[in-house]
Structures are given as structure tokens and as C-alpha cells.
Amino acid sequence: EVQLVESGGGLVQPGRSLRLSCAASGFTFDDYAIHWVRQPPGKGLEWVSGISWNNGTAYAGSVEGRFTISRDNAENSVHLQMNSLRSEDTALYYCAKGRGRRRLVGPISLDYWGQGTLVTVSS
Amino acid sequence: DIVMSQSPLYLPVTPGEPASISCRSNQSLLHTNEYNYLDWYLQRPGQSPQLLIYWNSYRAFGVPDRFSGSGSGTDFTLKISRVEAEDVGIYYCMQTLQTPQTFGGGTKVEIK
Numbered sequence: 001e002v003q004l005v006e007s008g009g010g011l012v013q014p015g016r017s018l019r020l021s022c023a024a025s026g027f028t029f030d031d032y033a034i035h036w037v038r039q040p041p042g043k044g045l046e047w048v049s050g051i052s053w054n055n056g057t058a059y060a061g062s063v064e065g066r067f068t069i070s071r072d073n074a075e076n077s078v079h080l081q082m083n084s085l086r087s088e089d090t091a092l093y094y095c096a097k098g099r100g101r102r103r104l105v106g107p108i109s110l111d112y113w114g115q116g117t118l119v120t121v122s123s
Numbered sequence: 124d125i126v127m128s129q130s131p132l133y134l135p136v137t138p139g140e141p142a143s144i145s146c147r148s149n150q151s152l153l154h155t156n157e158y159n160y161l162d163w164y165l166q167r168p169g170q171s172p173q174l175l176i177y178w179n180s181y182r183a184f185g186v187p188d189r190f191s192g193s194g195s196g197t198d199f200t201l202k203i204s205r206v207e208a209e210d211v212g213i214y215y216c217m218q219t220l221q222t223p224q225t226f227g228g229g230t231k232v233e234i235k
Contacts, residue, residue, distance in 0.1 A: 037172075045164075045172065045215055045226045060223045061124075094171055099183075107224035109162050109177035111184070116171060 002026040002112040004034075004095050009117030012085055020080040020117060022095030029076040033098030033108055036069065036080050038091035039116070046091075047107075050098065051078060056105025063089075085121045092116040125150050125218050129227035135235045136206045144230045146199045146216035152179075153196050160220035163192055163201045166229075167212040176201065177219075208234060 008020040022034060035050035049059045049069045057069050068081040078095060096110035126149040136142045152159045159179035164172040174183040176192035179199060189204040203210055211234055216227040 044213075044229045045166075045217075047217075047224045047226070058222045096172075099174070099177060107160070107219040107222050109174060109183075109219055110164075110172075111174045111177075113171040113173065 002097065004097060004112060004114035006093060006095050006114045006117035009093065009119045011120045011122065013123050014086060014121055016085055017081070017083045018085060018119060020082065020093055020095075020119070022078045022080075022114060024076045024078070024095075024097070027097070028101075030073045031101045033103055033105070034071065034078040035096050035098060035108070035110055036078075036093055037096055037110070037113075038089075038093045038119075040088075040091045048093070049080060050105070050108070052098075052105040053102050054104075058105055058107075082119070085119075087121050090119060090121045092118050124223055125152075125221055125225050127216055127218055127225050127227040129214075129216060129230050131230060132228070134230055134232045136203075136210075136232055137235050138208055139205050142203045142206050142210075142232065144201045144214050144216075144232075146194075146201070146227050148197045148199075148218055150220075151196045152199075152218050152220045154220060159195055159199070160218055161192070161194070161199050162217045162219060163190075164215045164217060165210070165212050166215065167209075170212075172215065175214075206232075206234075 036048040097112040098108040099111040163176040
């Protein structure tokens with residue numbers, strides 16, 4: 001069974017940093033892209049970032065230069081380092097698995113999602 | 124960025140009756156490989172989104188065949204042939220043609 005479990009969310013002051021993690025199981029982790037999608041409270045979905053099986057990365061314009069995505073294949077995990085956080089980054093952050101084995105970096109359908117971890121940026 | 128829009132925003136439905144949701148993009152999602160790069164997701168109340176349809180018309184694993192996707196270019200439709208109570212939630216379309224992949228604003232489906 002495919003499982004994705006996010007962690008690392010919490011309350012943080014504007015300008016500070018936070019590191020989210022996504023622990024994956026139930027599939028051959030090395031072969032698949034992992035993406036982050038966020039959802040502000042009561043609002044819709046926004047794609048944030050993705051990393052391909054071979055470490056290609058992509059970011060939304062709103063987080064480019066502030067967020068960094070990385071993967072640790074030995075630990076079957078993906079991390080999202082979030083720096084210079086703003087109030088508009090407040091959201092539930094989901095990690096999701098890309099559909100399709102060994103796809104190059106780029107937009108992709110997301111076939112399994114975690115339950116999300118809440119990030120609140122407030123003073 | 125490709126802008127996605129959905130209609131209606133709210134859709135009251137009757138169990139057993141059909142329902143449809145529209146999604147439009149401001150650029151064609153038709154790739155040279157003849158696939159339309161358009162997904163549909165359902166987010167049930169209190170749950171994470173789940174993939175229903177990818178490449179416009181391909182049902183994801185385990186998705187009932189009462190869900191179908193159609194359209195091409197910039198105009199797309201998700202159809203539910205006979206609505207069931209478990210189909211309530213917010214439906215999102217998302218384009219996967221270009222980075223950043225972008226979502227529509229969502230259509231909330233509720234039982235009348």
C-alpha cells in the first residue's frame with residue numbers, strides 16, 4: 001500500500017525557516033517524482049514544488065529562491081526547506097507521488113497524496 | 124502561467140442523476156503527442172485530494188466507471204453518470220502541460 005506521511009509543520013514567525021519532510025513507503029521510491037501542493041485554510045490547491053526521480057527540481061514562482069526541495073533515496077524521503085517564510089505561505093502542505101515511473105522533471109499527475117502538515121506563519 | 128477556470132462554483136446534485144463540471148484553460152492543453160494534459164481530482168470533506176482522471180479521459184486506478192472525462196484543447200468536462208452520496212466534495216481540474224502545473228478554483232458538489 002502506498003503511503004505518504006508529512007511532518008515538520010508548525011507555527012513559525014515571518015522571516016523564519018521550517019523544514020518539511022515526506023516519508024514514503026509501498027512503492028519503489030527511487031523511480032518516482034514527489035511533489036508538494038499546498039492549500040491555504042478554506043481555499044483551493046496550489047502546486048509548490050516537485051523533484052523527479054533523478055533529482056530534477058521545479059518550483060512555483062511564489063516560492064522560487066526561498067524554498068528548496070531535496071530527496072534522500074536511502075531514507076525514502078523528500079524534504080522541503082522553507083526559508084524567509086511569509087504569512088501567505090500559511091497552508092496545509094501535502095506531498096504527493098507523481099504518476100509514471102522515471103518521468104523527467106516537469107508537471108505530472110499526482111496519484112497518491114499524504115494527509116498534509118499544517119504550516120502557520122504568524123507573529 | 125496557464126490559467127484554469129471551472130464552472131459552476133457550486134453544484135447541487137440528486138443521487139442517481141447525472142452531473143457535469145466544466146473546466147477551461149487559457150491555453151490549449153493538447154500536446155503534440157495528441158494527449159490533453161488535464162487531470163481531475165476530488166477532495167472529499169476533510170480528506171486529501173485523490174486523482175480521478177489523468178490525460179483528460181484516463182481513469183486512475185480504482186476510480187469507478189461512472190466518472191468520465193472529455194474535451195480537448197481548452198474546454199473539458201467531467202461527467203458523473205449517476206451520482207452517489209460518496210461523490211460529494213470539491214472537484215479540481217489541473218493542467219500538467221507546463222510548469223507550474225495549475226489548478227482550477229474548484230467546484231463544490233453537494234447532495235440536494
